[in-house]
Amino acid sequence: MAESWDVLVVGAGPVGLTLSLLLARNRHRVLVVERWPALYPLPRAVGLSNEARRVLNMTGVTEPLEPHVLWDPEGSSLDYVTPEGEILFSETLPAPARAEGPHGGTFNQPDLEAVLEAQVEAEPTIRLLRGHVVTDLQQNDDGVRVCFAPSDENGGPRAGAGELTCTAGFVVGCDGATSTVRSLVGIPMDGDLQFSSDWLVVDLKPTVKREWFPHFGQVLGPPRPVTSVPAGPGRRRFEFMLLPGERKEEMATDETVWRLLAEREVTPADAELVRYAAYSFRACWAQRWRQGRVLVAGDAAHLMPPFLGQGMNSGIRDVATLAWRLDLVLKGIVPPDTLDDYAGERRPHVEQLISTAVMIGNILCMVDPEACAERDRAIRENTGEGPPAMDWRMGTDSLAAGDPHAGRLGRQGLVRVGDREGFFDDVCGMGAHVLLSRDGDPLESLSPPVREAWERLGGVAVHIGPDAPVTDVEGGYAAWFDEWDRDVILLRPDFHVFGTADSLDGADALVRELTERLRLELHDTASTGARPTARD
Template sequence: MMSAATADYDVLVVGFGPTGAVAAGLLGRLGHRTLVVDRLTDIYDKPRAIALDHEIFRHFDNMGLADAIAPHVEPFTASEHFGVDGQLIRRVHMIEKPYPLGYTPSMVFSQPPVEAELRRHALSFSCVRAELGVELVDLVQRTDRVGATLKDAAGQSRTVTARYVLGCDGASSTVRQIAGIVLEDLIFDEPWLVVDVRVNQAALAKLPQNSAQFCNPARPVSFLIGPNNHRRWEIMLLPGEDPRQTARPENVWKLLAPWLAPEDGELWRAASYRFHALVAADWRNDRIIIAGDAAHQQPPFIGQGMCQGLRDATNLVWKLDSVLRGVSPDILLDSYTAERKQHVIELTGKIKAIGQSICERDPAAARRRDAQILIAGGGKPLEITRQEIVPPLRTGFLADQDGAARGSLFPQPQVLHDGAPCLLDKITGPRLRVLIDGRRSEAPSFMALCAAHRQLIATTIAPAGADASGVLEETDGVLARWFDRHGVVAAIVRPDHYVFGAARNAAELGSLLHEVTSRLHGHPDPDFKMEKTA
């Protein structure tokens, strides 16, 4: 039998949209031989996703892409929800500075140029190859690899082998179908029209200055402010309306009449969709794994669709890297489904609840909804932040002992480096690491504990002026407040920035260090050293 090392590629990525491009870029940075195929030859030139958040931008920054995509990204405005009679009932906004991850928590972006940068980044690595206009026909799993039959635009077929196949090929995923993975229905199915307009400068003043949800039972509408002059409407279709006819330009402009006239802008895109809530029963069939829309679909009411796909990629790739290098057993990949499926189901439940509230068609029920939201706000419009909606991880590659910080995103403070402020990840990088509260007198002994686990990088941080020596100084107190809020002195953080576990004292830290070593490497010896293979 041929060994896994003789496979043509380490990973075959099917689909070169945002999820596939991020996965390929991460794999390329880690040195894995990667082939990406996509049946389309070009990036789709119209916007689909429009929102991303600080977790995702943090990964873009880790990839070295922040400066390249910044011109195509803007802060998300507050979103105002209006009730039956046009009154403000709820306001969804961002938390105040200093931001917990170092970036504006919610953003809007223009997908085509950002997707182009993601592809350019992936292809900047010599170990990554892309073949466009190439379609996946079949997959055959063997003990140590997968054989993939590919067909090019001329109809010529060939077979390549890869140690793993990652299906990022969208809602109608061929990879998912070949792998025999079924979708579970999370019970949401509504017809909507999505309209994107490049609004003329003079007409922008006619429009709401914040994003908005018009929770009108006659016809619910979402309005989003995109970058520059891009504005989006998501308009619920009513029973009996033909989606194709409704998407015709003359009918679209009739629906936009309360806000704009045809001379006020350019109709960029109008497409009818059924907003679904679906999740794959399993996200892995041995060496075949799925991600992005291939694994889940959710309504777009808080703009988390693409974010969820990129969370899949960042969750999976560090684990796949560890398996491909022989550091971790294959069973580590089982935590991918456990973590991401549960997270998607929980977040989709919250999105559905928001969507069902917005989409209430019964006027009496809608008025009751408005009254309940105002009561929850103490008689005023209810104020919430988008970040309250996204849950932590609940299960998977996390410490056995539960705790307040376990499974949460670890913050990223500004720190001083060579006398200048920078974000923490610039120093520690996105790897398995230990962060220690440098205000504690026991910090040196905590560092000594970590020294025995040479595969983890340990860093001690304290606020500037805390009179602590040999530590990184943070400038905004974000991390100090995090340690205080959770009552912990140290945290073990995964490469995707989720907290494996946090410790209240030296004994707990020692236990966590042994546990993470055992869980990751299948070896309880703290002197076990993670060796990188070529």
């Protein structure tokens, strides 16, 4: 296979498939190499955030995915309850990225992967190569030479099989916790928070309708901490912590699983066992996320305990941030060192998530009766408050300096352009920088060099308001501007806020700062190209 690709993605899980589809939106040629010959049929991740839903919407899978997701109602929370059923505290799930609707939902990972893979197979610029494993990566200034071979039943190189080679502009390892890509370029795991806990994860299909308590939550010890959550339409997941002296290989048996489920009033008469496996939950992240033209994302870049349900969602955030930067680099609009900011933006967010998950894990994983009693007393005296709330803000070193709103997730509300009404992403476009103002057309406030740079970036200018080209249907954007006391907001292609300005007069400086952060040179002459604006 002496072919050349823009990007080679290693790993055909949700993160790798999402990245390949985001790149294909801009017609980049992508090869996806996956060591296993077929989709893995058993459940793994179950939580889907609304932010991840917005990213997946860019890949075109919203409609086929919808039947496979069980969306949580507004105001959903994760409850922490005692064995006697007392709710000690509740953790409200992240604010929704849409104006209304669910915070997030649960799903069956094989269903998500099947939907994504079908979309990948329909894309003419993507090739999915299953049953092959990467064996070597050699970089130079122009790209990466990749060697790979057919895989055996254990996922390693098949003995005696011939080796294939290709070249790629960039390689992205989305190949999981034991990442081959990370190992081949010598990126160590770092930031280990010294958290490790063994759990037995059980997935089942209830055959009798019932109310679950907690519906979405953690049952604290003593004696045994248990997680109980929905796992997609018609599915349920239980996670049982292994107690001191219990071994993973001894606990992962049908007999033990049904014994533990019986303690939660689940029996073979009212549920079908789908799968169970024992895992060690860890907390760490990669020391570097980029090594020249090789990058890592998802579990290849970070591992977190599942207590926040953000492992896969963090991987989706990774590739949403990475894809638009790769697009600009591949088009020659910005230099490759712009990719250095990828880790600077994503790692602080991931570190905070992991630290919060570990904090929750330390609360949840107690089994000593005296320690548990002291924990419960402290929570009650603290009026039912648990760990500090997540900030949910990305790293800001590559965003507008000193802006308290930079790094926040942008609002998603209902808008109208002409006779078309829908959510902002669907009506005004996705995957571009957006300069949003309520006071007028922000494009008119840009100087010729800045406007020309904005057009090179493919930026979109949106004037939104009661009498503007884009109508704020429910007033959500007006409320957003009022809350922040700003008149201009600059959004990135990954839906996050780059920065804001208090008037249209500040729009030029805001976009100029964006070009500086992206290492994009300004030209002296004004652009004569077509004016980008909200799509109609």
